[in-house]
Amino acid sequence: MFIAVSRRALALALPALLVTGHASAQDAAANYPNRPVRVIVGMPPGGATDIMARVIGEKLGAQLGQSFVVDNRPGAGGIIGTDAVAKAAPDGYTISLILSGAVIANQFVYSKLPYNPDKDFTYVSQVMEGVVVLTADAKAPYKDAKEFAAYAKANPGKVSYGSYSTGSYGHVVMAYMNKQQGADMTHVAYKGEAPMIQGMLGGEAQLAFGSVMNMGPHVASGKFKYLGVSGPKRMAALPNVPTLAEQGLTDAPYRMSGWAGFIAPAATPKPIIDKLAAAIHTAMADPAIQKRIRDMGFEPTLDSSPAKNMERYKHDVPIWKNLIELADAKIQ
Known part of the structure; x- marks a missing residue:
């Protein structure tokens, strides 16, 4: 008898509880945010x-x-x-x-x-x-992404590339190129784009994928140069820099x-x-x-x-x- 009453009470109370819970969530949203x-x-x-x-x-x-x-x-x-x-x-x-x-x-x-x-x-x-742009030291012996891929293949163990974090596009796509070309490149992972660029300026990494915002000033100063843009089409901010795919690097990773x-x-x-x-x-x-x-x-x-x-x-x-x-x- 006690179990039957409890179940009946619960059945009667459940709709009210659901309505109350929904109202509480709505109230929380109405007052949100009330602090930083x-x-x-x-x-x-x-x-x-x-x-x-x-x-x-x-x-x-x-x-x-x-x-x-x-x-x-x-x-x-x-x-x-x-x-x-x-x-x-x-x-x-x-x-x-x-x-x-x-x-x-x-x-x-x-x-x-x-x-x-x-x-x-x-x-x-x-x-x-x-989308990001592959950028290298201005003195590097290659002028674009196609030439870089050939250089890395012909000079195994001589290239180090940076990334703004392990697992980022710049890491994974360069790892893919490394394996495809048998280039034995060294990956240098950084905790963000700013330290990655400092690593490039210091010669620790020769090239990396990065944003126009942070790479651009160093290209303008003559310290870096653009090699190519990732993704399916050219960047609005860099209309004269060809994509990797336009340069013959047409595998799916280069267009992602x-x-x-x-x-x-x-x-x-x-x-x-x-x-x-x-x-x-x-x-x-x-x-x-x-x-x-x-x-x-x-x-x-x-x-x-x-x-x-x-x-x-x-x-x-x-x-x-x-x-x-x-x-x-x-x-x-």
Whole structure:
């Protein structure tokens, strides 16, 4: 008798509990944010991801009435910062602007991650498509990417290349070229783009993929030179620099691109995620934001949403898995 009454009471109470829970989530979203929001960036200050987070964060703050404060957590190919998001309270007050490699490539580069990219995050909104430019020391004995590939093949063991993080596009694609050409190149991994460029200036790495924003001043000063652009088409910021594919490097990895987007802890209430996504969409419609991103050499994403961002993530996972296996870029 007691069990029957309890079940009946539960059946009667459950709809009310569901309504109360839905109302609480809606109330939380209505009052969100009522304190500053932390934006974790898994790269050091001064890089393209850091600057993008600050530029977009400023717009979000103006819309939502609270500061969006960047918290740089560089290291381990973005793992340190991304793990901090996975373990944060799912209340909307910790989010992150990530490079896609942190949740996609890292699954296959590293034998174990402290987070599960499929389960530990909500993908809020993609904000840019990330093509990069292969840049070398101005005195290097090759003038473009085609000549570099031939040089690396003919001079095994003589080339060192940098990357702004292990598992990044610049690491994995160069590892792929290394294997295809039998070049025995040395990979020098850095904790961000700014230290990578310092490594190039100091002669530690001879070339690397990077952003126009950070590579451009050194090309203008005569210290670096552009060899070619990744992705399917030329950059708007570098219309005279040919793609790798135009130079005969037509394998799929040379035509790929990564992306950057906002994520939040998995259990963050949907009304808060929707409010964040709407604010990001509004920020990305601002011509000044679009220009800033294009000036960095990237293409702004103007029509993303949580569903579309998740769809892009699922689309890219098997592609990067295959590339990393082909490149033999896994770290034990």
